[in-house]
Amino acid sequence: VEAPTPVSGASSYPPGEEPSDLRNLILDRKAIEMADDFHMGLSSWTSRKGGPDWRYDPTGFVIPRSLSIFKPSIEMKDYSMEFLTKIDLRAVSWVGRASDFSNYYVVKLVERAGGPLPKMTLVHYPVIAGRAGLRKEVRLPITVYKDTLYRVRMDIRGSNFAVWIQGALVDSWTED
Numbered sequence: 001v002e003a004p005t006p007v008s009g010a011s012s013y014p015p016g017e018e019p020s021d022l023r024n025l026i027l028d029r030k031a032i033e034m035a036d037d038f039h040m041g042l043s044s045w046t047s048r049k050g051g052p053d054w055r056y057d058p059t060g061f062v063i064p065r066s067l068s069i070f071k072p073s074i075e076m077k078d079y080s081m082e083f084l085t086k087i088d089l090r091a092v093s094w095v096g097r098a099s100d101f102s103n104y105y106v107v108k109l110v111e112r113a114g115g116p117l118p119k120m121t122l123v124h125y126p127v128i129a130g131r132a133g134l135r136k137e138v139r140l141p142i143t144v145y146k147d148t149l150y151r152v153r154m155d156i157r158g159s160n161f162a163v164w165i166q167g168a169l170v171d172s173w174t175e176d
Contacts, residue, residue, distance in 0.1 A: 034072050038062045046071050048101050061086075069098045082153040087111060087144075096156050102130040105175065107154060107163060109140075120144045122163060122171045138171050 036044050039060070045052045045068040052068035061084075073079070077097065085092045091110040098104035105126050113119035120140045126133040142165060144150070153164040162172040 034070070036070065042068075044071055045069065063088075067095065067101060067104075069095070069101070069104075074099065078157045080153060080155045082151065084149050084151055085109075086147065086149050094152075094154070096154055096161070103128055105156075105161070106132075109150075109152070109165070110137075112139075117143060117145065124161070124163075124171075124173070124175075126175060136173065140165070140170050142166065142168050142170060 038056070042052050042054060042062075045054075047053065047066060047068040052064070053066055054062050054064045054068065057063055073081075081094075081096065083094070087109060091108050093106060093108040095104040095106055106124060108123040110121050110123050111118045112121050121137050122140060123135055123137045125135040144165075150165055151167070155162045155164075159174050159176050160172065161175060163170050
């Protein structure tokens with residue numbers, strides 16, 4: 001199949017999106033993948049004290065204790081993060097869009113009632129200038145089990161946030 005020949009003097013690109021502009025559009029939308037499996041230590045993470053006070057469990061998973069930020073992500077605004085987690089003591093929490101230790105967005109998976117099929121909620125709120133904002137809580141629309149590894153994904157695009165657990169969308173919201 002031959003490519004159509006453009007009419008003399010006509011561009012096959014929309015006005016203002018000639019190849020140099022088109023290249024810039026593509027570069028602006030490029031994807032960067034960053035990962036940390038913690039096998040090389042915790043040097044990619046920072047905390048208020050410098051390095052995280054996390055420890056490793058016998059299987060090689062990290063047990064976080066206090067807020068630490070993945071250094072390569074600090075300048076990122078729109079991204080997806082994905083991780084495996086297990087709820088050991090009633091909750092697991094993470095932060096998104098952390099610019100420093102006083103400005104970030106908290107998300108928690110919280111056990112509200114025990115038993116073999118615990119009742120779980122997703123709690124989220126902003127922390128701005130070190131002060132927690134309005135907390136929002138939703139009951140999870142999926143069944144969760146104790147002692148299970150969960151794959152969590154969080155997407156942040158502009159003011160839109162979405163959280164998936166085990167591939168199921170459990171909540172989405174807008175936060176200015």
